[in-house]
Amino acid sequence: MTGIPSAATDQLAQVMAFTGDLIDGIRPDKWAAATPCAAWTVRELVNHLVAGNLVFIAILGNQQVPDRTADHLGDDPPAAYRSSAVQLVEAFARPGVADRIYQAPIGPAPGAALLHIRITEALVHGWDIAQATSRHAEFPAEVAEQELAISRRMLGGVPRNGRFGPALDLPADAPAIDRLAAFLGHRPLPVGPE
Numbered sequence: 001m002t003g004i005p006s007a008a009t010d011q012l013a014q015v016m017a018f019t020g021d022l023i024d025g026i027r028p029d030k031w032a033a034a035t036p037c038a039a040w041t042v043r044e045l046v047n048h049l050v051a052g053n054l055v056f057i058a059i060l061g062n063q064q065v066p067d068r069t070a071d072h073l074g075d076d077p078p079a080a081y082r083s084s085a086v087q088l089v090e091a092f093a094r095p096g097v098a099d100r101i102y103q104a105p106i107g108p109a110p111g112a113a114l115l116h117i118r119i120t121e122a123l124v125h126g127w128d129i130a131q132a133t134s135r136h137a138e139f140p141a142e143v144a145e146q147e148l149a150i151s152r153r154m155l156g157g158v159p160r161n162g163r164f165g166p167a168l169d170l171p172a173d174a175p176a177i178d179r180l181a182a183f184l185g186h187r188p189l190p191v192g193p194e
Contacts, residue, residue, distance in 0.1 A: 004098045004115055009089055011143050015119050016085035018140060019049070019126035024078045026133055031077075035132040036186045037125075042132050046081060047073050049125050053084035056118055059102050060091040060111065088118060113154070120147045120180070127181045131189050144176035151183055 023046055031043040040048060050072040058065045066072070073080045091097070097111035104114055123144055130137045155164070165185020170178055 004092050004112060006093075008112070008115055009093045011140075011146075012092060012115060012119050012122075013085075013089045014140060015122045015126070015143060016089060018137075019122045019129070020078070020082050020085055022126050022129045022133075022135070022137060023081050025135065026078075026129070030133045033132045034189065036128045036181075036189055042129060043073065043077065045125055045128055045132070046077050047071060049122065050077075050080050050084045052121055053081075053088045053118070055105070056114060057084070057087050057091045059104055059114070060094070060097060085122075092118075116147060116150050116154075119143065120151055120184075123147060123177060124181050124184055124186060127177050128186060139175070139177035141176045144180050148176060148180040148183060151180065155184075 026042060026046075031041065033042045035042055035045045037045055037048075048068075051066065051068040051070070054066045054072060055068060057063075072084070092111065092115050097115075100111050101108050102111060102114060104117075106117070109117075123139060126137070127139065129135075165187070167185060168182035168187065170182045172179075174182075
């Protein structure tokens with residue numbers, strides 16, 4: 001059995017750190033702000049990211065999955081996110097993870113597919129956070145382009161029954177992160193006063 005290639009876990013670490021920087025920069029008045037994920041405020045979205053990380057850590061470790069609806073942020077949301085991100089990268093770096101089939105929220109899937117789900121989730125929800133906090137961020141374009149291609153392969157014919165909104169068409173020269181978010185049905189928030 002092989003492990004996840006170190007380049008892939010490096011990408012996961014890069015994206016987790018990038019989104020962590022966005023979370024570190026959330027101003028106190030923005031934690032209750034609306035996000036492109038209509039059901040969630042910024043704090044709820046960050047909690048969703050942390051809960052997702054903890055769920056995948058548990059799946060990869062064959063442990064009991066934590067309650068996704070619980071508050072996983074406590075009094076220090078950025079620290080909770082960073083801790084879950086470090087643990088997630090460590091979980092994917094273990095030998096044998098790439099080929100093993102896991103019972104995941106999407107159904108049975110190999111570890112390599114689960115890694116791409118977490119990279120995409122961190123990228124797109126990082127984009128959501130940037131939108132919600134009115135911040136411009138230079139997302140890693142090569143990784144976003146790669147995850148867009150993988151998402152199109154994995155989800156091209158999958159019905160969009162609540163997990164994803166309808167895909168939006170953006171020009172081919174739009175930033176890769178915008179095209180990835182649009183493919184997964186995320187829409188920019190209306191621009192308003194700061």
